[in-house]
Amino acid sequence: MAVYTEVTDDALRAFLREYAIGDLVAFRGIAEGVENSNYSLKTSTGDFILTLYEKRVDPAELPWFLGLMEHLAKRGIVCPLPVAGRDGAALRMLAGRHAAITTFLPGVWPRRVQLEHCAPVGAALAALHRAGADYAPERRNALGPSGWAPLLARGLADGGAAADAVHPGLGAELQRALAGILAAWPGALPRGHIHADLFPDNVFFLDGRLSGLIDFYFAATDLLAYDIAVCLNAWCFEPDLSFNVTKARAMLRAYAATRPLAAAELSALPVLCQGAAIRFALTRLYDWINTPPGALVTRKDPMEYVRRLRFFLTAPDVFADAV
Amino acid sequence: MAVYTEVTDDALRAFLREYAIGDLVAFRGIAEGVENSNYSLKTSTGDFILTLYEKRVDPAELPWFLGLMEHLAKRGIVCPLPVAGRDGAALRMLAGRHAAITTFLPGVWPRRVQLEHCAPVGAALAALHRAGADYAPERRNALGPSGWAPLLARGLADGGAAADAVHPGLGAELQRALAGILAAWPGALPRGHIHADLFPDNVFFLDGRLSGLIDFYFAATDLLAYDIAVCLNAWCFEPDLSFNVTKARAMLRAYAATRPLAAAELSALPVLCQGAAIRFALTRLYDWINTPPGALVTRKDPMEYVRRLRFFLTAPDVFADAV
Numbered sequence: 001m002a003v004y005t006e007v008t009d010d011a012l013r014a015f016l017r018e019y020a021i022g023d024l025v026a027f028r029g030i031a032e033g034v035e036n037s038n039y040s041l042k043t044s045t046g047d048f049i050l051t052l053y054e055k056r057v058d059p060a061e062l063p064w065f066l067g068l069m070e071h072l073a074k075r076g077i078v079c080p081l082p083v084a085g086r087d088g089a090a091l092r093m094l095a096g097r098h099a100a101i102t103t104f105l106p107g108v109w110p111r112r113v114q115l116e117h118c119a120p121v122g123a124a125l126a127a128l129h130r131a132g133a134d135y136a137p138e139r140r141n142a143l144g145p146s147g148w149a150p151l152l153a154r155g156l157a158d159g160g161a162a163a164d165a166v167h168p169g170l171g172a173e174l175q176r177a178l179a180g181i182l183a184a185w186p187g188a189l190p191r192g193h194i195h196a197d198l199f200p201d202n203v204f205f206l207d208g209r210l211s212g213l214i215d216f217y218f219a220a221t222d223l224l225a226y227d228i229a230v231c232l233n234a235w236c237f238e239p240d241l242s243f244n245v246t247k248a249r250a251m252l253r254a255y256a257a258t259r260p261l262a263a264a265e266l267s268a269l270p271v272l273c274q275g276a277a278i279r280f281a282l283t284r285l286y287d288w289i290n291t292p293p294g295a296l297v298t299r300k301d302p303m304e305y306v307r308r309l310r311f312f313l314t315a316p317d318v319f320a321d322a323v
Numbered sequence: 324m325a326v327y328t329e330v331t332d333d334a335l336r337a338f339l340r341e342y343a344i345g346d347l348v349a350f351r352g353i354a355e356g357v358e359n360s361n362y363s364l365k366t367s368t369g370d371f372i373l374t375l376y377e378k379r380v381d382p383a384e385l386p387w388f389l390g391l392m393e394h395l396a397k398r399g400i401v402c403p404l405p406v407a408g409r410d411g412a413a414l415r416m417l418a419g420r421h422a423a424i425t426t427f428l429p430g431v432w433p434r435r436v437q438l439e440h441c442a443p444v445g446a447a448l449a450a451l452h453r454a455g456a457d458y459a460p461e462r463r464n465a466l467g468p469s470g471w472a473p474l475l476a477r478g479l480a481d482g483g484a485a486a487d488a489v490h491p492g493l494g495a496e497l498q499r500a501l502a503g504i505l506a507a508w509p510g511a512l513p514r515g516h517i518h519a520d521l522f523p524d525n526v527f528f529l530d531g532r533l534s535g536l537i538d539f540y541f542a543a544t545d546l547l548a549y550d551i552a553v554c555l556n557a558w559c560f561e562p563d564l565s566f567n568v569t570k571a572r573a574m575l576r577a578y579a580a581t582r583p584l585a586a587a588e589l590s591a592l593p594v595l596c597q598g599a600a601i602r603f604a605l606t607r608l609y610d611w612i613n614t615p616p617g618a619l620v621t622r623k624d625p626m627e628y629v630r631r632l633r634f635f636l637t638a639p640d641v642f643a644d645a646v
Contacts, residue, residue: 008435009528025529027431028363031352040351040363042370042429106365108350112331205332206348 005037005052007095015094018085019101021045032109032201035217037097040104047104049080052097057217059098062091064139066100068132068193069216073103075131077124078212080105105212107204113235115247120210121203121235122228122251125195126258128213129224132193141196141220143279145185148178151282155289162289167303170285174278177309181275186223186268194227195219199234225265228255229272233280233308241307245318252322261323269319273312281305328360328375330418338417341408342424344368355432355524358540360420363427370427372403375420380540382421385414387462389423391455391516392539396426398454400447401535403428428535430527436558438570443533444526444558445551445574448518449581451536452547455516464519464543466602468508471501474605478612485612490626493608497601500632504598509546509591517550518542522557548588551578552595556603556631564630568641575645584646592642596635604628 007015007027016024022045030038030049037052053062066082070090073081080102082090090100110117141147152174156163160171195202197218204212228251236247255261284302291299312318330338330350339347345368353361353372360375376385389405393413396404403425405413413423433440464470475497479486483494518525520541527535551574559570578584607625614622635641 006434009431009433010435012431023530024431025429026427026527029354030363031354040353047365104349106348108332108335108347110332111329112333204349207346 004054005095005097007039007050007052011095015092015099016043018087018092019083020086021048021083021101035215041101048083049102049104050094050099051102052094052099053217054097057098061139062098062100064137065216065219066090067137068135068219069102071135072128072131077128077131078105078210079216080212080214105204105214107206107211109201109204111200113200113247115244115250116208117200117203117205117210118235118247118251119254120205121198121231122254122256123258124203124210124213125198125227125231126255128195129192129227130259135193138221139193139219141194141222143196143218143283144220144222144226145182145275148275148278148282149182151286152178155282155285163285166285166288167306170302170306173306174281174285177274177313178278180313181271181278184271185275186264186271189223189225189265189268190262191221192224193219194222194224194230196222196227196230198227198231223272224259225261225268226272226276228252228265229269229276230279232269232273233276233305237308237311241304241311243308243311243315243318245322248319249322252319256323266319266323269322270312270316274309277305277309277312281309327377328418328420330362330373330375334418338415338422339366341410341415342406343409344371344406344424358538364424371406372425372427373417373422374425375417375422376540377420380421384462385421385423387460388539388542389413390460391458391542392425394458395451395454400451400454401428401533402539403535403537428527428537430529430534432524432527434523436523436570438567438573439531440523440526440528440533441558441570441574442577443528444521444554445577445579446581447526447533447536448521448550448554449578451518452515452550453582458516461544462516462542464517464545466519466541466606467543467545467549468505468598471598471601471605472505474609475501478605478608486608489608489611490629493625493629496629497604497608500597500636501601503636504594504601507594508598509587509594512546512548512588512591513585514544515547516542517545517547517553519545519550519553521550521554546595547582548584548591549595549599551575551588552592552599553602555592555596556599556628560631560634564627564634566631566634566638566641568645571642572645575642579646589642589646592645593635593639597632600628600632600635604632 022043026042028040030040035056036054039050041048041050069079072079083101084090156171163171202215236244281302284300288299345366349365351363353363358379359377362373364371364373392402395402406424407413479494486494525538559567604625607623611622
């Protein structure tokens, strides 16, 4: 769930006085999201989202995230638009946390991914990549390839016993796979700003159309095609973890129709997909090992991404005729 | 948090077709509530709450709860009004759960209780008790006095080791207190339908006024003054667990101004407050012992209510001049 910080009535009232968005009508915690505290905020002028940034987000990076969202929204990407206070600032403090109000997006995230979702996601991702091209500031991808070896080392800090408790031999399997991925990692592909976490719960649909993208707090500057690989991992596996190549083709073709893919990007997709799979396997493994009993966050099974990783390690030609 | 059951897009669409409340605009999980799955539902006609009833609620009792809310709402109590489908039924099935849509109430629950909240809560509770008087069906209070000894026995099923791990001697202390409470429990006080869980997170305020009461799924037929005792426990202790008699007086006087309190009710308040304290201490103890690691629900400290219990055990005259 996603309410880590409670906001007192007085603090909320004082905070809202800094904005010209009308009078408070309702304020409810939102269950979705795992990194920050999110509240649904209704005022006499409409609906908003209030986000309190929790400890995983570096405050120094918040202007970059909010600036990117504002930049993208102005270029037609349907994403939360930071709402400025009366003094022009969108990033403020509330309840001891950095906080921002953003616009509310209509839509519902798909609990069960269907084929018809995949092309709109590919097209939206390509549009996001294009719209971000002239956002000048960059953000290093802390959860990109250079972060994976340290992350794995932290997951195996006990000599690998906890990882082996998740699955026998898991530590050694991840070390072997990571070495191969890093050795094969492409260096010269087109770079830009990537969402880096465009999972189904971050994409809204309404009446069969994609109606919005949310949660830009993993966004960073990295290989654009790596963002596609994240989406292929997140959207194109069935509940039994079999890969649905029809969904992948729909996503890739829709992407390429908006932003043509270079041959080098296409040929790198298998290793990029291995990388995206190991990235989520590693953070899930770390969280699995380190989530205390009774924690607010549900632990997600790292093996779901280990199995994706195994698939991409053994299917080098899966994207051969994809676009 | 409070989303235990995920609803697929197709299931939600089909469900909403059974209602005449407009087209789907948004659907988000709500973090508040611990018993059921709650979603904020926005349609082209307005805001609603969709509740999926989870395993702690007996489906056979749902018509009683929904009927009570409808009865109270029609008599001017601002509480969620069940919304009937096109066929007239408010109680339906969704995602394998019993489910209902209710109206959305404006307001914000007070994260920090102030003196000015307490009189409105007392007045609203009295109004609820009066409005419920002509709702004929009854519901036994499973978490009333007759349920406390079995609940304690379940909490001490391991011989009391887990309870003693919470606090040394806790099992014996609770057994001793419960025997005294049950021996002194009043039998002949006015009865009616009680909310039984009117904690701050179930009461909304807007612009300094009480704007709604929610979460009637512990409501039952029991001593009306016991409901006051629940509120005295929930609203009149400071964060350091000292009792604020000024808040208690404000609540009791506002209550009595709407529904006069009999002398027998007033004189029974200390033992009723002991009962209300042990009721929440017992359910919290049971949940504390039985909440698995990584569960969605945050465990609440049973000692907060053991300390309230100790206070009421040692302050028999605290309500002497309260009304």
